[in-house]
Amino acid sequence: MTSSARPFLNRRLAEFGTTIFAEMSALAVATGAINLGQGFPDTDGPEEVREAAVRALRDGRGNQYPPGPGVPELRTAIAGHQLRHYGLSYDPDTEVLVTAGATEAIAASLLALLEPGDEVVALEPYYDSYAASIAMAGGTRVPVTLRPHDGGFRLDLDELRAAVTGRTRLLLVNTPHNPTGTVLTRAELAAIAELAVERDLLVVTDEVYEHLVFDGAEHVPLATFPGMRERTVTIGSAGKTFSFTGWKVGWVTAAPELVRAVRSVKQFLTYVSSGPFQYAVAEALALPDSYFEDFRRSMLARRDILAAGLAEAGFEVFRPAGTYFVTTDIRPLGEKDGFAFCRALPERAGVVAVPNAVFYDDREAGAPFVRFAFCKREEVLREAAQRLRAM
Ligand SMILES: *Cc1c(COP(=O)(O)O)cnc(C)c1O
Secondary structure, eight states, rough: OOOTTOOOGGGGGGGGGGOOHHHHHHHHHHHTOEEEOOOOOSOOOOOOHHHHHHHHHHSSSSOOOOTTTTOOHHHHHHHHHHHHOOOOOOOTTEEEEEEEEEHHHHHHHHHOOTTTTOOOEEESSSHHHHHHHHHHHTEEEEEEEEEETTTTTEOOHHHHHOOOOTEEEEEEEESSOOOOOOOOOOOHHHHHHHHHHHHOOOEEEEEETTTTTTTTTOOGGGGGSSSTTTTTTEEEHHHHTOOOTTEEEEEEEEHHHHHHHHHHHHHHTTTTTOOOHHHHHHHHHHHHHHHHHHHHHHHHHHHHHHHHHHTTOOOOEOOOOOOOOEEEGGGGOOOOOHHHHHHHHHHHSSSOOOOOGOOOEEEEHHHTTEEEOSSOOOOHHHHHHHHHHOO
């Protein structure tokens, strides 16, 4: 503490001092529990992509500052990916920006597009960096809560419309949605798009789980809806799609004026990042459809192992239509406080999970929900399921 007794962390960010993930990961280490808390895979992505990174590094590609917007090979590959999967056409030179993961893309977008006092309507529960990035930008977050309904968490479109005021600058959307596993339907997305056009709002859409959709659910980018391409900043990442979360290669696709604004901020956050990895991700994006299909299928099998284990252990399971997380309700176990439950779970069952309440402003609304990650090897998930059943 300084002599003035003023806290070091500023007021805007005071509430974000510590995260539950550090505490839970420390608990996992201390107890030897299986860590299904944080969402990172326990096996690396495709060998040929790893080799592409080694090759780039050996060949001296990307070992020095890459170009500010990202290497041309990667920007071309990102544009190619949007066209191939969604029919969206972006100019690699003016409409694509490479970032240090989706995290930087989110922060740079909000810092670029918000004035202090602007309201941001976001789906609650939200990925933890959203609240912090909105706060850093001096914005005000306005949650619209996804509520349990029919075995999943659903968006109430009337609540969404009611959340938009004269001060709303942008909608921050995430589909497939972490932590609930909700995939917004085409009808829901069409309604969001109509609202954005009618109220002249910008939209930032986090689509990092775009390739992880199950049971016939379909990922439809918001930018494909009428009137949306020019007002939407779409965010993707290699971390989740190719199982290289440590590489931190993400991207933004948007109209030139929006990309220019986000790039203005990005240049002073990291300037550039991940040089050799950018070349490798360019190759990854060009992998055949079979890669994406196999990836999806392998995660689906893992989802089913963990979901079945959780159900047998007595949790109410919200079967996710996307992402690699499953949200559960602990009330059937006679519990109601996810924080207390997750703090005790490593000792009780040898498994680590995360209380969804950390993703809510309204902690009460999130209290009984707990999230488990299933991006782990099948034998690890089977062991976790076994331990939970024995609890
Ligand atoms: C993991 C995750 C991110 C961060 O992606 P990085 O590319 O690792 O920065 C962003 N949004 C959501 C919803 C995520 O789950």
